[in-house]
Amino acid sequence: MADSASLPSCPSAAVAASPLDDLLIVGVNHRTASADLRHRLYVEEEDQASRLAELAASGVTPALVICTCDRVEILTSAPAADPATLIARLADWGGATAESLSDLIATRRGAVAVRHLFAVAASLDSQIVGEPQILGQVKSAHKRAAAVGQVSGILEQSLQAAYAAAKRIRSETDIGERPVTLAASALQVARQIHGDLRRCRALLLGFGEMGELLAEELQLTGLAELAVAHPVERRAERAAQRIGCHRRDWTELPAALAGADIVISALGGSEYVLDRGHMAAALKARRRRPIFLVDAAIPGDVAPDVAELDDVFLYDLHDLEGLALRGKEEREAVAGAAWSILEAELGAFLRQHAERAAVPAVTALRRRFEDLRVEVLRGAPNDSEEATRLLIKRLLHDPSEALRLAAAEGRNTAELEALLVRLFRLSERENEDKA
Template sequence: MTLIAVGLNYNTAPLAIRERLAFPADMLDSALQELGRIKEISEAAILSTCNRTEFYCKTEEPNQQILIDWVAHSRNIRPDDFAPYLYCHTDTQLIRHMFRVASGLDSMILGEPQILGQMKSAYQAALEAGTIGKQLGKLFQSTFAAAKKVRTDTAIGSSPVSVAFAAVQMAQQIFDKLSDQTALLIGAGETIELTARHLAQQGIGRLIIANRTYDKAHTLAMQFNGFAIALSELPEHLDAADIVISSTASQLPILGKGRVESALKKRKHKPIFMVDLAVPRDIEAEVEQLNDVYLYTVDDLKNVIDQNMNSRRRAAEQAEEIIDTQVGHFLAWLRAQGAQTTIQDYRRQAEQIRNETLQKAFAMLKNGTPPEEALNRLAHSLTNKLIHTPSAQIRAAAENERHDLVAAAREILKLQHTQ
């Protein structure tokens, strides 16, 4: 039996190919059921995200062609269209790969935490589909444990590496509790959506989204229990904002010094934290001159992000050492599973000898043999039968100069040297 992973990711395949091999959540169960019906595959799981699709299987042989043929049929795509982008890992390589993926070491953004949740979802889907068995199940559990240890023992995920996350983290440093604050987001693009998501996750008290197109602002605000305003309404709402984060495609500034100054007067000079993520700028540079404004630009955040990325790279080196150790632990478990059949056969043989000897002892008692004599014969017979085959094998090994087997027998049987 072999553990195998076949997949592609943002490094090996363009988006157009990744899209065609993606498995939406509502397709996973049927896809796993199909995989499970392939006679060469005894266990299977599928990880599918925007950045990667990977198939983890336990197979009779390390033959990736089985998976390539199935994917081609399942996704209605020619093998030649996607096979050049694939990678394949087996056994130790696979274990290390899964540990690194779950720990964020193989992600587009080093150390990002979302992949661990996606890996857990892949495991749960396979569990519900009935395609997870002992080995793959243990591998997933070991993967989660390794990723948790990396998160706990290193700083891989403690520093923000996106401008949206960096902006929200800076806001957290300035305000004791975001739940008491109002955030005004200007724009409705991807960066603002990500910022809104981070703010919502951190429990922002009130969220306002302003955009030139009101409908876009309203659609985004509905996702995060906020409310929308048109860009023209900014003057009426700016004084309510403790946090202002802007990212639009405007060629001219949206907030000037005079407008912000008016808002500060209404706030009785209660400070405003402002982040301008736009290029060109949405907030006039002169706003920084106001005493009660803390204004940061995308360049300010870039410096923070670069420093944090260096911190993550150093943490990644520590993470690799942790993964080396965790891979060793899982390999030791696998090796122990390889001996399990031998242990079971040995126990079955010993139990058979015990039962046969016990039946003879019962017969002796039934025929009137004194109990003490019957017990002595039982012990003598049982001992002789249990040691007969090992003794004969050790003797044969010595006669054939197989000193390694004799030494192994001494170690397995824990024999002490006698004088």
């Protein structure tokens, strides 16, 4: 299954067979699978070395695993890697069956895989386009795989090219402004509700990219306290380490809500994390002191009827974007410019590898011509005219025979003739002769 329908189309290009054809990406993302499934397939950082070892034992090497809130994907450039092997690994990691995942998995190979990698690194394939965390997450996965000797060749080259494209997009467009603008809108609302944020306590539920960005921006205001909670304790610990804040146990959620002036929910599961009962109990414990609640998850974490509570100020990403709206046309222009840069970088990368793929054939042709030259010189060492005549005759012998054989077999020789014209610029020489 491919999920590129919502992305600009990939330009067609004839690319010679090369190591690039071995590049394979298999996995799920926010368009192909639910948040619950992505959570089940998620590979914890401390488990990735063992997962990579499993892949290597299956013949899948080099390889790396990218795990974020939006995606769980295996990248490999193992020759003739079988997507079924990777699907089986993912299913095993998530306690599922390969059959149950078959319709949810996106599989990409060759140039299509490279394009996807470029889009992921540049945050053009994220739920929040332009969010800054994804590039760091890809680099971290790269570093972990490299530490166990699992990155080399075309996989390494593709990753480096993706980083270069992402850097250019960031420096030449405003694609990264949208998440920052959303965060600025959240800070504006928080100040309107609570005034001086240095007296406020905030709680982050989950570790989604946008949720962490909002939490980090709030931290810069000098919050009195920031804590993070997640149903999976290890993920809460890592998020707390990344952000530099406290961790609350998930079983302490009622007390954590009651103590929070600002709550950011970024889990994105199939069920609501916070409902009217949760928030009503928190307000009662707070003696009706207001709560600024940001639903930063897609799909949402907060039940809609929570907004009916008088002292809960509920905003989702759509609300924040409305506050930060600078015009649909401007946003589309920025995204278009980013994709144009990506396509240019992709085209350059594919051309480079197509040229590399042609090198062995050119080397063999040069060696063949040199052998013929030496052979002819042996036969006519002192007669340059005879030697050059013989050399031309022998150089033309094999192509002429190939054309005659193709015609004898009833094949259309037009393509071969056109290739000869292109290789030896025959049309240009004919024009020169006529001039």
